[in-house]
Amino acid sequence: MKILTCPLNGPRPVSEFFYWGEVRPMPDPAAASDDEWADYVFNRNGAPGVKREWWCHTPSNTWFIAERDTEKDLVLKTYFYPGEE
Amino acid sequence: MPWRLLRFALNKKHPEPRMFTHHEKLKSSYDVVIIGAGGHGLAAAYYLARDHGITNVCVLEKGYIGGGNTGRNTTIIRSNYLTPEGVKFYDESVKLWQDLSTEFDLNLFYANRGHFTLAHTDSALRTMRWRAEVNKHYGINSEVVGPEVVKEAAPMIDLSCAGHSPILGALYHAPGSVARHDAVAWGYGRGADQRGVEIHQQTEVLGIDVQGGKVKGVKTSRGYIATNKVLCAVAGSTPRILKMVDVKTPLYIHPLQAMVSEPVKPWLDPILVSGSLHVYISQSARGELVMGASLDPYELHGTRSTLDFVEGLSTHMLEMFPFLSKVKVMRQWAGMADMTPDFAPIMGMTPVEGFYLDSGWGTWGFKATPVCGKTMSHTLVNDTPHPLITGFSLDRFRNFALTGEKGAASVGH
Amino acid sequence: MRLPASSGEWIDRSKPVEFSFEGRTFKGYAGDTVSSALWGADVRVLGRSFKYHRPRGVLSLANHDTNALHQWGDQPNVRADVTPLVAGMTLTAVNTFGGLADDKGRFLGKMARFLPVGFYYKAFHTRKLFPMWERMFRTMTGLGSVDLASAQHTTPKAYDFCDVLVIGAGPSGLSAALAAAAQGADVVVVDENAHAGGSATYQIGNDTSRRRLLAELLAKVAADACIRVVTATYAAGYYKDHWIPLVSADRMLKMRAGSVVVASGAFEQPAVFRNNDLPGIMLASAAQRLMYRYGVKPVSKAVVLVANADGYRAALDLLAQGVSVAAVVDLRPAAGSAEPQAKLLRQAGIEILPGSCIVEALPGADGLCAGARIATLQADGSPSAQIRDIACDGILLSVGWAPAANLLYQAGTRMRFDRAVEQFVPEALPDGVFACGRVNGVHELERRLADGTRAGSHAAASVGFGRASGAALPPEAECPSHPWPIVDHPDGKNFVDFDEDLQFKDFRNAVQEGFDNIELLKRFSTNGMGPSQGKHSNMNGLRILARLTGKEPQQVGTTTARPFYHPVPMAILAGRGFNPERRTPLASRHDALGARWMPAGAWQRPEFYQVAGKERLACIREEVAAVRKGVGLIDVGTLGKLEVIGPQAAEFLERVYTSNYANLKVGMTRYAVMCDESGVVIDDGVVARLAEDHFYFTTTTSGAATVYRELSRLNTLWRLDCGIVNHTGAFAAMNLAGPKSREVLATLTGLDLSAAAFPYLALREGEVAVSGGKIPARLMRVGFVGEWGYEIHVPASMGGALWDALMTAGKAHAIRPFGVEAQRLLRLEKGHIIIGQDTDGLTTPLEVGMGWAVKMTKPFFIGQRSLAAIAKKPHKQQLAGITFPVGYSGAVPLECNLVIDGGDIAGRVTSIAFSPSLERYIGLAFLRPDLAAIGTTVSIRLTDGAMVQAEVSATPFYDPDNLKQKEAA
Numbered sequence A: 001m002k003i004l005t006c007p008l009n010g011p012r013p014v015s016e017f018f019y020w021g022e023v024r025p026m027p028d029p030a031a032a033s034d035d036e037w038a039d040y041v042f043n044r045n046g047a048p049g050v051k052r053e054w055w056c057h058t059p060s061n062t063w064f065i066a067e068r069d070t071e072k073d074l075v076l077k078t079y080f081y082p083g084e085e
Numbered sequence B: 001m002p003w004r005l006l007r008f009a010l011n012k013k014h015p016e017p018r019m020f021t022h023h024e025k026l027k028s029s030y031d032v033v034i035i036g037a038g039g040h041g042l043a044a045a046y047y048l049a050r051d052h053g054i055t056n057v058c059v060l061e062k063g064y065i066g067g068g069n070t071g072r073n074t075t076i077i078r079s080n081y082l083t084p085e086g087v088k089f090y091d092e093s094v095k096l097w098q099d100l101s102t103e104f105d106l107n108l109f110y111a112n113r114g115h116f117t118l119a120h121t122d123s124a125l126r127t128m129r130w131r132a133e134v135n136k137h138y139g140i141n142s143e144v145v146g147p148e149v150v151k152e153a154a155p156m157i158d159l160s161c162a163g164h165s166p167i168l169g170a171l172y173h174a175p176g177s178v179a180r181h182d183a184v185a186w187g188y189g190r191g192a193d194q195r196g197v198e199i200h201q202q203t204e205v206l207g208i209d210v211q212g213g214k215v216k217g218v219k220t221s222r223g224y225i226a227t228n229k230v231l232c233a234v235a236g237s238t239p240r241i242l243k244m245v246d247v248k249t250p251l252y253i254h255p256l257q258a259m260v261s262e263p264v265k266p267w268l269d270p271i272l273v274s275g276s277l278h279v280y281i282s283q284s285a286r287g288e289l290v291m292g293a294s295l296d297p298y299e300l301h302g303t304r305s306t307l308d309f310v311e312g313l314s315t316h317m318l319e320m321f322p323f324l325s326k327v328k329v330m331r332q333w334a335g336m337a338d339m340t341p342d343f344a345p346i347m348g349m350t351p352v353e354g355f356y357l358d359s360g361w362g363t364w365g366f367k368a369t370p371v372c373g374k375t376m377s378h379t380l381v382n383d384t385p386h387p388l389i390t391g392f393s394l395d396r397f398r399n400f401a402l403t404g405e406k407g408a409a410s411v412g413h
Numbered sequence C: 001m002r003l004p005a006s007s008g009e010w011i012d013r014s015k016p017v018e019f020s021f022e023g024r025t026f027k028g029y030a031g032d033t034v035s036s037a038l039w040g041a042d043v044r045v046l047g048r049s050f051k052y053h054r055p056r057g058v059l060s061l062a063n064h065d066t067n068a069l070h071q072w073g074d075q076p077n078v079r080a081d082v083t084p085l086v087a088g089m090t091l092t093a094v095n096t097f098g099g100l101a102d103d104k105g106r107f108l109g110k111m112a113r114f115l116p117v118g119f120y121y122k123a124f125h126t127r128k129l130f131p132m133w134e135r136m137f138r139t140m141t142g143l144g145s146v147d148l149a150s151a152q153h154t155t156p157k158a159y160d161f162c163d164v165l166v167i168g169a170g171p172s173g174l175s176a177a178l179a180a181a182a183q184g185a186d187v188v189v190v191d192e193n194a195h196a197g198g199s200a201t202y203q204i205g206n207d208t209s210r211r212r213l214l215a216e217l218l219a220k221v222a223a224d225a226c227i228r229v230v231t232a233t234y235a236a237g238y239y240k241d242h243w244i245p246l247v248s249a250d251r252m253l254k255m256r257a258g259s260v261v262v263a264s265g266a267f268e269q270p271a272v273f274r275n276n277d278l279p280g281i282m283l284a285s286a287a288q289r290l291m292y293r294y295g296v297k298p299v300s301k302a303v304v305l306v307a308n309a310d311g312y313r314a315a316l317d318l319l320a321q322g323v324s325v326a327a328v329v330d331l332r333p334a335a336g337s338a339e340p341q342a343k344l345l346r347q348a349g350i351e352i353l354p355g356s357c358i359v360e361a362l363p364g365a366d367g368l369c370a371g372a373r374i375a376t377l378q379a380d381g382s383p384s385a386q387i388r389d390i391a392c393d394g395i396l397l398s399v400g401w402a403p404a405a406n407l408l409y410q411a412g413t414r415m416r417f418d419r420a421v422e423q424f425v426p427e428a429l430p431d432g433v434f435a436c437g438r439v440n441g442v443h444e445l446e447r448r449l450a451d452g453t454r455a456g457s458h459a460a461a462s463v464g465f466g467r468a469s470g471a472a473l474p475p476e477a478e479c480p481s482h483p484w485p486i487v488d489h490p491d492g493k494n495f496v497d498f499d500e501d502l503q504f505k506d507f508r509n510a511v512q513e514g515f516d517n518i519e520l521l522k523r524f525s526t527n528g529m530g531p532s533q534g535k536h537s538n539m540n541g542l543r544i545l546a547r548l549t550g551k552e553p554q555q556v557g558t559t560t561a562r563p564f565y566h567p568v569p570m571a572i573l574a575g576r577g578f579n580p581e582r583r584t585p586l587a588s589r590h591d592a593l594g595a596r597w598m599p600a601g602a603w604q605r606p607e608f609y610q611v612a613g614k615e616r617l618a619c620i621r622e623e624v625a626a627v628r629k630g631v632g633l634i635d636v637g638t639l640g641k642l643e644v645i646g647p648q649a650a651e652f653l654e655r656v657y658t659s660n661y662a663n664l665k666v667g668m669t670r671y672a673v674m675c676d677e678s679g680v681v682i683d684d685g686v687v688a689r690l691a692e693d694h695f696y697f698t699t700t701t702s703g704a705a706t707v708y709r710e711l712s713r714l715n716t717l718w719r720l721d722c723g724i725v726n727h728t729g730a731f732a733a734m735n736l737a738g739p740k741s742r743e744v745l746a747t748l749t750g751l752d753l754s755a756a757a758f759p760y761l762a763l764r765e766g767e768v769a770v771s772g773g774k775i776p777a778r779l780m781r782v783g784f785v786g787e788w789g790y791e792i793h794v795p796a797s798m799g800g801a802l803w804d805a806l807m808t809a810g811k812a813h814a815i816r817p818f819g820v821e822a823q824r825l826l827r828l829e830k831g832h833i834i835i836g837q838d839t840d841g842l843t844t845p846l847e848v849g850m851g852w853a854v855k856m857t858k859p860f861f862i863g864q865r866s867l868a869a870i871a872k873k874p875h876k877q878q879l880a881g882i883t884f885p886v887g888y889s890g891a892v893p894l895e896c897n898l899v900i901d902g903g904d905i906a907g908r909v910t911s912i913a914f915s916p917s918l919e920r921y922i923g924l925a926f927l928r929p930d931l932a933a934i935g936t937t938v939s940i941r942l943t944d945g946a947m948v949q950a951e952v953s954a955t956p957f958y959d960p961d962n963l964k965q966k967e968a969a
């Protein structure tokens, strides 16, 4: 089983983690058109690549970011969410 | 024994021609370029040629015919979906399936076994009834049955599921079938080939030439092809192609795994699916038990296997069929499923003129192979979506008008 | 026949073991496998082949003799070649019709001409007849049978760690282990055989120095405290991050290794010639295993077909064990490095025929091997017409090897075809994975030892033990595998895949039909798809395809290797199973009261309480009546119970729920709806304000875990100054409801329960008296069921005491516990929806009449922007109340029956029940908006197709002005 490193708990088997998906910055709801908003809600960057993803270590309910190559399933690094950049 | 086998004995040389012509070179242009020689791409090529007389067509395949999800899937064919759009569409497919072996003169092992979706909770039973009612409305043979009917069809089942999740009833769908996946691709491929379509294996599409919002050509690992129409039928690779044309969709890729046992003598006729235990099983013509479960939990563009998958699947399988304890699992594998938020496909035209999409087939698209070929070829020729696929347009997301098929597609495939 | 006892053999001759096969009783010894015992008892036919039902004997004795599959009681497909003999075993061959000797399936062999590769695709497919043919196919193809009456077999699972896992305890694996251990690593060596030693236990070449070498190696390993040797266990697969299931007869051990050395050796490969499957023809290594491990004489008089030095050594082993060798046939022009062995053989009077091949094995009257037809090879590699027959009862094949690289492939190794050794070898290994020995293309014994030492050292160093020493070895001096050990024959029966009975011509014909790449070929011909998964057929299949298409093996490539290395029983994979089930602290009370349980997510909840002698429905109706007329008590402890605390707690709730919470007064509660980003309703509950900066709120039972998780993420994302706590399991909760609830509660608390002091929707914290003292409680004047009532939350450990106190205090008013079913009906009377039942995966709050709870004017909540877009479009459906007339005696729809209008689907019933309070059937239904006006008659189609009418009605059906909850009754 794959091992993922929780920034709080260290390396743990992936079965202890919950995957949420890629970090997607939300557009300003007031400024976004309906189309732009629908794009944000539904569309995804489905192509493979290195992505910033939300993961949660469920036993400790710790959310963090993993940078992962979604083609090789290789986690480059994990860290706590640093806030909007 | 069928007389047709006689010719094999009477001929000194094997009396069979090539199923697929080998073409040394790509032409410089085609009327239609189809990306992906899975069942869908080949079926579209077949109907383009057969129904519309369009034969200046090439199908480009980066690997080999049927080597994508077509050749990995667990081949459940059914039409007991939930939405009217889905039910009508899959019903048309089932009708096409029934005569396909004869049409191809190729045995697809299309075996009508009957399909049970087991309900272990009253809310599941409610969803089953909803599906049954919608199905019946469109003339499809589905009904909610009690546990006793399940027991009759599969007398050996432990209805209590080891006491954890008793089976309260099921959705029974008599038309449920399985087929030999590879043969489906071969049949469509041969049929298209015989009508003049070129199938090019080991030919990867690397880019799509779009100018002024219109498709102009395709860049491949064997050179450039000019064309005005491209059909993308690449299942798990769809997002890679979409990147080439800069079309945004909700598609996301998760692996779907399956496993197969060593062959054993036939003991199971119907196809059984348990949404609560997240597993399903059927027995192939070779006697192997073909088993699967739900989608892997995270995005991955690869086909690695996991141990947790076979462990979990075996656990739940033994809850229903404890006597399988000593049956051995021979092989496990995975495919990349192109998922959508509402579990309905994404088909039809796109914002790029001449770029057509047959995607979002996730874990459930094998059964749709014939009808996709039919409707996509129609759409390509008429440049307007076939009436059966209007509910599956990419636009539905922009319009917040999803086609909610999750209740019928998640584990059922 | 058994050989005289020899040192190092694996059988214990002092322990005879009796067993039966095909109805006859045999004797073997402890330590035998089924095949070795049968072969030792001179049984030559161990099974029948899959397609033509040809008799088959021993092939490999290495777990791919898949024609010798036996049924042992409830165990199908027992592999006779490797399954340890057990006293009292009763075995039969699978896949026979009427027994092994008399198999009626034999006739299929005669039909072979009619059944070329893929024949089943070419016929049997008329729509009418296919079902019949399919049934026949299934009966013919399935191998063993499952015993439908057998019970589940549960096995334990074990977990372990090591620094270096060495897979394969042959010479290279053992030396890898020693090297890694010498650098300080904790090493585990695993081997599928009953004893360590690998090929060194049988590839002796009658050379005592080889035996000594192995003994020394084993002694060193045994003496090394850092090495654990695990035998009779196979590494079933390689999974990400060195996670390897080690499977033995009765369990799976999941090993997490720091690094992995794959020293899994090679499978000896058969030569292809006509009748190469006759019993008596086997791989040389199989014969050596029989002799040295099991003391069994493989054949009496052998022809040995060789293409490497291993074959010459095997011939010497035969001689040493008293087997006469009729001839050694070498596919090569000369013995090469085996010249010393060849010399010894010649001295013993053995004829060596270089530059020759076997074109055909000759069957005797009994169908067993009776001779070999030998031809010299011509310059182009094909046999000449000059043939010569040599009588023999066995042919041993030693023409080459295929790496047991399955695990390497699974780990993601890039392999390259190396012409120098005629096999695939690792070209680029993934991090932490190492290979040595034959799987690495290193065959000569001394070199295997050196290669192992190198790999072991590197593996240890990769996890921080010592320094990596040793470099890859120079290429092998002599090729151990023949590039073309294949002879075509006009009459066929030259088998490439023994599992599937595939002959050479099947490949040619498949290629002719266009199946000319390795994957298509496999799929069309089924080469390698049988139980041995190509262990003895993939390599020759690849050679044939390469030759037919004029390609190099490297270009042809291999099919994908997937788990498992050997098949694994489902019981071993399943283990004991784990089905956690949650119960509230009140579960024992419910049991004592006769609760009938139902699942609710991970929880079990009382559906209703069984009263002796009464029907389910009667019980439920009594529970309902108690709540409406007196008082009832329901366990709602499964609700999610969360707190959010901090200066921005209100702001947080404003963003996650659709309603306003900033203006909620301390001590008050408010209904709460949660949407996802697309505006779909996903959860509901009640928010209570305990203090300015402190809220307590509930979620649905099934939503608790996901809501908590997602709220935690949002809080991480937004970085508001507040924290969320999940109290779901920490609190017990129950709802005391009914006109008498206040009276009951009053006996237990000093709180002022007057409507003025504790109004509807208020929350109070106070104490409740229970037996033995007072407990702190949170009380909320809310209720799903629409009566005066209190939802009381107390620490979980005190839940039982509170329940008992309320039940006791309620006796005077005939209090009844009520279950989920009664609650469902009570809430339906109030027109309250259940998320998931009266909504589905696409329902917005606007469609279910919850617009009042959706504050579009506040700055932001999740789903708001989508709802704004959706609100501009016409609704597709509207949830509405429906009723049937009082006294209605017709058939009643079920939940999910459809509403039909003008022949089209126009909605569906989501909830329906008989309301005892209203004495009529009431329900909720999704309707096309134009049908949703109150007073409209809608048609509902029953399950049997009949139509019934219902009237669209206002909700709540019961107590529409909520008077019951606001004023004392």
Ligand SMILES: Cc1cc2nc3c(=O)[nH]c(=O)nc-3n(C[C@H](O)[C@H](O)[C@H](O)COP(=O)(O)OP(=O)(O)OC[C@H]3O[C@@H](n4cnc5c(N)ncnc54)[C@H](O)[C@@H]3O)c2cc1C
Residues within 6 Å of the ligand: B035, B036, B037, B038, B039, B040, B041, B060, B061, B062, B063, B064, B065, B066, B067, B068, B069, B070, B071, B072, B073, B074, B075, B076, B077, B203, B204, B205, B206, B233, B234, B235, B236, B237, B256, B257, B258, B292, B333, B334, B335, B336, B337, B361, B362, B363, B364, B365, B366, B367, B368, B413
């Ligand atoms: C384990 C598993 C079980 C399943 N079970 C079922 C089931 O029981 N019932 C059911 O109905 N469905 C099932 N499915 C889903 C079904 O397999 C797929 O939806 C369906 O096969 C898709 O067919 P396709 O022809 O669109 O795609 P594929 O068969 O995947 O074909 C796409 C082809 O495109 C090629 N390609 C990709 N990129 C390029 C490129 N750039 N250039 C050229 N070629 C390219 C690929 O190599 C591939 O051959 C299952 C799927 C999996 C993985």
